[in-house]
Amino acid sequence: MIRRMFGSTSRSEVESELISSLYIEAENAEFIGSNWINLPSVEATGNVLIAEVSPNPADPSTVFNNINLISYNLFNFEPGLYKIYLKVRISSTGSDSIFHRLDNLPWQANPSMFSVNSNISWQILQGNTSSAVEYSITSNIHTLGFYIRESGIIIDKIYITKNGDTPI
Numbered sequence: 001m002i003r004r005m006f007g008s009t010s011r012s013e014v015e016s017e018l019i020s021s022l023y024i025e026a027e028n029a030e031f032i033g034s035n036w037i038n039l040p041s042v043e044a045t046g047n048v049l050i051a052e053v054s055p056n057p058a059d060p061s062t063v064f065n066n067i068n069l070i071s072y073n074l075f076n077f078e079p080g081l082y083k084i085y086l087k088v089r090i091s092s093t094g095s096d097s098i099f100h101r102l103d104n105l106p107w108q109a110n111p112s113m114f115s116v117n118s119n120i121s122w123q124i125l126q127g128n129t130s131s132a133v134e135y136s137i138t139s140n141i142h143t144l145g146f147y148i149r150e151s152g153i154i155i156d157k158i159y160i161t162k163n164g165d166t167p168i
């Protein structure tokens with residue numbers, strides 16, 4: 001597996017090799033809106049990110065503001081359909097959903113996307129139909145974006161794969 005660091009200013013030449021899966025530390029986002037904060041935690045790899053918005057941005061006219069956005073640039077992927085896993089802590093059913101999209105595709109969210117868990121654990125990202133979302137990613141640069149839908153989700157890490165495997 002080729003490891004890449006996001007949010008850094010330099011990317012080495014070795015990254016020209018195409019990859020079929022990738023772990024990303026959530027805190028290494030390319031862009032982090034001001035409604036997301038770094039939250040140190042001994043549970044997490046590095047820091048985690050937590051959504052801090054009150055009340056929830058349920059009004060569609062205000063949700064899709066950059067202050068609610070974290071985004072990740074994806075590149076040099078083998079073309080294919082990729083599933084996405086988030087390592088998250090979900091405190092309640094009132095904070096178990098998030099908006100997401102790839103590039104300029106329509107936003108998706110599932111009102112009960114994640115299971116409530118007291119410890120950070122991996123959960124698969126679902127789309128509007130409550131099934132695991134699969135995004136078509138090519139070797140070009142893509143942007144994976146998450147917008148706060150319900151405040152309180154804590155994200156430690158992201159795993160993107162087309163190999164049918166699950167994160168460890």
Ligand SMILES: [Ca+2]
Binds near residue numbers: 044045048157
């Ligand atoms: Ca992390």
